[in-house]
Amino acid sequence: MGRNIVIAVLVVALISTGYWGYLEHKDKNVISTNAENNYQQAYHNLTYYVDNIHDHLGTTLGTSSKDLAAPELTEVWRMASLARGEIGQLPVTLLPFNKTQEFLSNLGKFSFQTAIKSNNGKLSDDEYKQLQNLYNQSEEIETDLRQVQKTIVDNHLKWMDVEVALASQKQPNDNQVIDGLKAVNQKVEGFQNEWGPAIARSNLDELSELNKLDGPTISKEQAGEAVKNFLNIKKAQVQVRQLGKGSGYKAYNVTINQKASPIVASVTQKGGDVVSFIKHRDVGSNKLSLNDAVDKANKFLKSHGFNNMKVTKTDQYNNVGVLTYVLSKGDVFLYPSSIRIKVALDNGEVLGFDDKEYLVHKDNRLKSYKPKIKAAEAEKGLSQNLDIKTTDLAVYENELGEEVLCYSFLGTRDKDTYRVFVNANTGQQEKVELLTA
Structure with missing residues (x-):
């Protein structure tokens, strides 16, 4: 009798262990599948953006008019920024891919600077020559990225295998994805471009x-x-x-x-x-508002010693609140010193945190900032359709990485809310953000 009970208990324990193992294996498979899908989508987006960069550069070369070239170059800048964002989603932090990221960064800055510079309404000979080089170079990158993508599809390769190979630090020579991305990076390293000091930063x-x-x-x-x-x-x-x-x-x-x-x-x-x-x-259905998410994020920041942080932007994606905070120094908002936090709207848990910009821009907290023009003068250049709600002083980092003291005007038009940065020294508009729609 006793022996039968023991056997029964062991059988139940064995079944329970097996079931638990099955559930754990199932959970890991779900996580692995989601990660693989995200990697595949990020790489698809990367190649798409580089394709678009090449196309818009080609269109730019078809005109000498700055008015016609500016929209195309602005689009190159935007696509370069998006492409760099997709690289950040790939498991390449352990892989030398820095030259490709640097090329996209410099390409974006050069395009933006060329688009806004006035040169008698025409592209200069030097600008045209540089754009021709960039057009040819982007075509090479486009071709190589497509080849890596074809290799992945033809050989049924997985990005998760790349992550495992890199994490093991063995980096086997037969990993075709790793070899392909290394080849892209090495080719980019050989490109010759005269960026100038402002862009090369x-x-x-x-x-x-x-x-x-x-x-x-x-x-x-x-x-x-x-x-x-x-x-x-x-x-x-x-x-x-x-x-x-x-x-x-x-x-x-x-x-x-x-x-x-x-x-x-x-x-x-x-x-x-x-x-x-x-x-x-996985995040469940919404039980909290974005205001609730801000309260949770405020407590999280204070508990970790981040004081004088002010939320400046709130977004919501897939039941997650995405909040951007900036540091306030007296009456000046230091936008480069920013922190981003993700909060689950099912229970208020902080799911993501990024304070790279806050740590990188620690020196701006030591500076003093004084505007050369008054807020009323800066406001004169704003659209008459904007109903201005608040005005603050803010340090804004422009597309060339330069910190500029601005007036930050928060205004509404119909149902939309905008933030407009106006240079506090020159009165020139630096940036317009659509915050809500």
Whole structure:
């Protein structure tokens, strides 16, 4: 009798263990599939944007009129920015892909600068020559990216395998995706372009400021502890690896394995600052408003020592609130010192955090800012259709990476809300943002 009971208990335990293993395997498969789909979509978008860059550069070369070229060049700038964003979604932080990112950054800045510069209404000979070079170079990148994409499709390759190969730090020679992207990066490195100092100051140069943060250089073990402490996690399985050259700064990638909700974070080697983290989980239906999300994010920031942060933009995507905060110094808003936070609208949990810009632009907190013109004079150039609600002083970073003191006007037109940055020294409009629709 007793023996039968023991056997029955063991059978139940075996079935329970098997079922638990099945559920865990199923959860991992769901996470893996979602990640693979995201990687595939990001690469598809990257190739699409580079295709468009090539097309718009070609259209620009068909005209010598600055009026006709400006819209095309503005579109090149926009597409270059979007392409860089898609690279950020791929598992290439451990792979030298920095030259490709730098090329897209410089290409965007050059296009924007050329579009807004006045040169007797025509493209100069030097600008035309540079655009011809960029047209040819973008075609080479387009062709190589398409070849990598064809290799992936023809051989049924997975981006998750790339991530595993890179994470293992073995980087096998037979990984065709890794080899293809390395080849693209090496080709871009050989391009010859005269960018000029203002344009050549790339985002990767900016990120190198993270290597100058205060504090000691930390180990992998300390990086894992830094993330656990930041997120108030007591016990968890942690994997830590070093970011590659493509990241632009020295840091560790930390993965915290939690059932159905893994966390991936970046921590600087110098100082051990958490630069970003994202928690992967399915978000249920909305139970909270964006105002509730702001309250949750405010508490999160204060609990981590981020004071004087003001929310300047709120968006909502797939039941998640995406909030942008900037630092306020007295009566001046320092837009380059920004932090982005994602909050789940089902329970208010913080799912994402990124303070790279806040850490990079620490020096602007030491400066003093005084406008040369008054707000009333700056407001004269605004559209008469805008109903101005608030006016603030703000430091804004333009497309060339230059910090400019502006008046920030928040206004409405019909159901839309706009923020307009007007240079506080010259009265020139720097940027217009549509905040809500």
